[in-house]
Amino acid sequence: MTDTKIPSPEKMGVPSAHRFGFVRMINVSELEADVKTPEGVETLYALHDGDGRRLALFENRDLAFAVARHNEIEAVSVH
Numbered sequence: 001m002t003d004t005k006i007p008s009p010e011k012m013g014v015p016s017a018h019r020f021g022f023v024r025m026i027n028v029s030e031l032e033a034d035v036k037t038p039e040g041v042e043t044l045y046a047l048h049d050g051d052g053r054r055l056a057l058f059e060n061r062d063l064a065f066a067v068a069r070h071n072e073i074e075a076v077s078v079h
Helices: 061-070
Strands: 020-027 043-049 054-058 074-078
Touching (some): 061 074
Parallel strands (some): 020 074
Antiparallel strands (some): 020 043, 043 054
16 A cells, blocks of 8 residues: 555546545445455545545555645545
């Protein structure tokens, strides 16, 4: 989970004018069974696009926002 490059919104069918997203804390138990997570980690931070599609998972909230900014996504936090 150290790769900070995620697919561009355009590659995922999202027009560039809609480069908004959100970051939310997610319990590892909520993830699909095939998602590999670091041992001992109970919560991760998910970066979603404006339509709610999960783009990436991070162990660190600040990193999730940094990756969003790096990819020109204006993200907000949701609870």
